[in-house]
Amino acid sequence: MAAPSLEDIETVTVIGAGSMGHGIAQVFAMHRYDVTLVDIEEEPLSTALENIEQSLERLGEEPGPVLDRITTTTDRNSGLSDTDLMVEATPEDIDLKRDVFAAADEAAPEHAILATNTSTLPVTEMADATDRPEQVVGMHFSNPVPLIDLVEVISGEQTSDSVIELTVALSEDVGKTPVILEKDVPGFLLNRINYAFWSEGLRHLDDGRHDAEAIDASIRRLGFPMGPFEVLDFAGIDVFYMVCQALQDRDVPVVISETHENLVEADAYGMKTGEGFYDYPSPGEYARVDIPRERRHEYNPYQMIASAVNAAAWLLDNDVTTMEDVDTAMRTGMSWPRGPLEFADEYGIDRIIELLERLHEETGREQYDPHPLLERMVEQGRLGWKTGEGFYEYDHETTSFGSVEYERREFVARIVLDRPDKLNAMDESAWRGLRAALEQARGDDDIRATIVEGSGRAFSAGDDIPEMAGWESSDECQEYLDEVLLPAIKAFRAHPKPTIALVDGIATGAGCELVLLSDLAVAGDGSRFGQPEGTIGALPPIWLAHGTTSVGKKKLLELATTGDLFTATEAHEMGLLNYAVDSEQAPDVARELARSTTASAPGSIESIKTIWNGVEDDLVDDWLATATDELAERLMSDEGRHGLEAFIEDETPRWER
Numbered sequence: 220m221a222a223p224s225l226e227d228i229e230t231v232t233v234i235g236a237g238s239m240g241h242g243i244a245q246v247f248a249m250h251r252y253d254v255t256l257v258d259i260e261e262e263p264l265s266t267a268l269e270n271i272e273q274s275l276e277r278l279g280e281e282p283g284p285v286l287d288r289i290t291t292t293t294d295r296n297s298g299l300s301d302t303d304l305m306v307e308a309t310p311e312d313i314d315l316k317r318d319v320f321a322a323a324d325e326a327a328p329e330h331a332i333l334a335t336n337t338s339t340l341p342v343t344e345m346a347d348a349t350d351r352p353e354q355v356v357g358m359h360f361s362n363p364v365p366l367i368d369l370v371e372v373i374s375g376e377q378t379s380d381s382v383i384e385l386t387v388a389l390s391e392d393v394g395k396t397p398v399i400l401e402k403d404v405p406g407f408l409l410n411r412i413n414y415a416f417w418s419e420g421l422r423h424l425d426d427g428r429h430d431a432e433a434i435d436a437s438i439r440r441l442g443f444p445m446g447p448f449e450v451l452d453f454a455g456i457d458v459f460y461m462v463c464q465a466l467q468d469r470d471v472p473v474v475i476s477e478t479h480e481n482l483v484e485a486d487a488y489g490m491k492t493g494e495g496f497y498d499y500p501s502p503g504e505y506a507r508v509d510i511p512r513e514r515r516h517e518y519n520p521y522q523m524i525a526s527a528v529n530a531a532a533w534l535l536d537n538d539v540t541t542m543e544d545v546d547t548a549m550r551t552g553m554s555w556p557r558g559p560l561e562f563a564d565e566y567g568i569d570r571i572i573e574l575l576e577r578l579h580e581e582t583g584r585e586q587y588d589p590h591p592l593l594e595r596m597v598e599q600g601r602l603g604w605k606t607g608e609g610f611y612e613y614d615h616e617t618t619s620f621g622s623v624e625y626e627r628r629e630f631v632a633r634i635v636l637d638r639p640d641k642l643n644a645m646d647e648s649a650w651r652g653l654r655a656a657l658e659q660a661r662g663d664d665d666i667r668a669t670i671v672e673g674s675g676r677a678f679s680a681g682d683d684i685p686e687m688a689g690w691e692s693s694d695e696c697q698e699y700l701d702e703v704l705l706p707a708i709k710a711f712r713a714h715p716k717p718t719i720a721l722v723d724g725i726a727t728g729a730g731c732e733l734v735l736l737s738d739l740a741v742a743g744d745g746s747r748f749g750q751p752e753g754t755i756g757a758l759p760p761i762w763l764a765h766g767t768t769s770v771g772k773k774k775l776l777e778l779a780t781t782g783d784l785f786t787a788t789e790a791h792e793m794g795l796l797n798y799a800v801d802s803e804q805a806p807d808v809a810r811e812l813a814r815s816t817t818a819s820a821p822g823s824i825e826s827i828k829t830i831w832n833g834v835e836d837d838l839v840d841d842w843l844a845t846a847t848d849e850l851a852e853r854l855m856s857d858e859g860r861h862g863l864e865a866f867i868e869d870e871t872p873r874w875e876r
């Protein structure tokens with residue numbers, strides 16, 4: 220039988236007055252529908268009405284007209300006799316649900332649609348209990364129903380297309396965002412991805428490598444309003460336990476973590492019991508957990524994202540749902556700032572696979588075995604932002620400026636110093652290339668931040684020493700400084716967008732000075748910094764003129780006079796870096812920093828930079844000019860000649876007075 224049209228649906232019967240049931244009743248009643256709420260006893264029904272009233276008041280809605288549209292009854296058959304749509308919201312017990320569906324099939328009019336709000340059980344098995352399987356559909360709301368807009372619309376094996384269409388229209392009519400699951404797979408979309416995501420976090424609590432705070436801090440870092448353990452505490456650790464069991468029952472390879480088991484055994488379900496991963500003031504009383512921000516780089520949150528992406532790939536490759544619906548569901552239903560596939564494209568599909576392979580090797584768990592869909596994407600060059608196509612398509616542009624590569628990745632300009640065999644030493648072509656690349660980024664209104672990095676094992680080892688050794692007079696040196704190096708430095712400082720130095724390796728001499736002059740800087744933990752110019756008979760002009768705005772005098776002079784290399788941790792401690800993180804995470808932390816700056820108005824950022832440069836110029840006065848004059852002298856001195864020659868000959872210079 221053809222499904223009724225949206226206009227034909229006027230009465231809705233909700234079976235079960237628990238937290239989901241009363242929320243569903245409220246939402247339909249708020250949108251023109253006459254609702255009958257059914258439960259086996261009076262008490263849950265009166266509690267449900269009280270809860271609906273309170274919820275409406277909190278939403279600033281007048282309760283009267285909405286409550287007037289809700290009738291309650293303990294007589295299921297009479298509640299169904301005149302219904303256009305049943306939404307079943309009873310406990311997650313397949314036998315119970317099949318009973319409800321069989322009874323509804325008897326009691327409800329022939330045209331009525333029978334929907335289940337199950338979060339995990341097979342819609343098809345409920346449909347089988349009726350003689351109208353084509354009119355049985357999954358309509359999975361999210362808790363709290365009045366606040367979370369997602370509805371998973373699930374097709375059972377025989378659900379008709381017109382019933383799916385109608386369920387989508389109904390969801391939209393009550394202000395919800397529907398996503399469609401063409402197949403009735405265990406966990407549907409949300410819980411399948413939630414399991415993949417949360418279980419990767421939970422695993423670490425068992426082995427003690429990371430704690431809940433560190434993992435929550437790292438996920439918040441990506442823009443999530445709450446970390447996974449805060450969410451589990453809020454939603455109910457027991458509820459997720461039931462989801463895990465239901466997935467297991469339906470042969471999904473699920474590993475329930477020991478920590479999870481222990482919490483459930485101890486009745487520590489989270490906020491509702493006052494205790495879970497965190498403690499709460501009293502049972503049922505929510506207090507936002509204080510997660511220390513400084514712990515946000517301890518764990519790599521992309522491990523959880525990668526696990527979620529793998530689960531999403533399974534859904535896509537099995538034609539269960541669409542890319543857009545995966546991302547919409549996680550954004551709308553779980554408050555992800557971006558969907559898993561959007562995250563994957565940004566991170567790089569090749570890197571997602573690398574992470575998964577490592578996790579698979581570490582755990583042997585099937586959930587981490589990279590899905591063939593991801594492998595096919597890599598074979599096709601669909602790596603995400605970096606190739607202009609991943610799950611989605613992007614505007615992508617690459618240009619070479621001599622040994623400097625320019626790449627536009629969404630809102631970020633990526634400038635790569637690319638002379639890896641010379642540790643990205645800055646010769647004339649590199650300085651000119653840097654300047655041209657900055658110009659390109661400057662002219663692109665869509666670019667909101669510029670990341671400068673090096674290819675290979677260095678950021679940059681500094682100015683090109685053989686090139687410097689080729690200068691024959693101070694004037695030649697001065698001319699180079701005035702026409703090549705200083706204009707590039709000036710363009711770097713005056714760049715209107717935030718500049719972020721991303722270091723993963725060596726940053727010495729002018730390389731270290733570029734880090735000093737960048738607005739923000741992130742380095743991998745294996746990086747080494749230094750100002751060794753004195754050891755080749757030269758001096759570091761920018762370090763001396765600008766250094767004290769970041770580094771104290773004693774440290775600045777110690778490093779300039781000894782040429783000692785120092786670590787990323789030391790660089791961070793002395794104020795040269797915003798973050799020193801493990802190398803694997805460094806590019807992501809730099810990109811996240813770039814994204815964070817997009818919260819500020821581009822004009823404000825430009826003003827902020829202008830003012831800071833002015834303050835620094837006042838402090839620096841004309842010392843940079845003095846330092847470059849001095850450098851030109853030094854390089855032409857006997858010391859300078861000897862030092863440069865010694866480097867080229869790979870000898871230790873001998874300094875005599």
Ligand SMILES: C/C=C/C(=O)SCCNC(=O)CCNC(=O)[C@H](O)C(C)(C)COP(=O)(O)OP(=O)(O)OC[C@H]1O[C@@H](n2cnc3c(N)ncnc32)[C@H](O)[C@@H]1OP(=O)(O)O
Pocket residue numbers: 640641642644645680681682683684685725727728729730751752755757758759760850
């Ligand atoms: C005003 C002045 C400003 C300045 O910036 S002056 C330059 C200041 N910088 C320096 O003095 C650092 C010079 N480089 C080094 O001391 C060493 O490198 C490092 C300690 C940074 C790394 O040492 P290791 O890991 O052993 O690498 P490797 O074999 O020395 O270098 C690999 C290749 O890179 C070339 N290279 C390194 N730095 C420079 C440079 N600044 N200018 C030109 N080439 C450089 C080398 O020569 C070599 O090349 P090949 O393999 O052909 O021998």
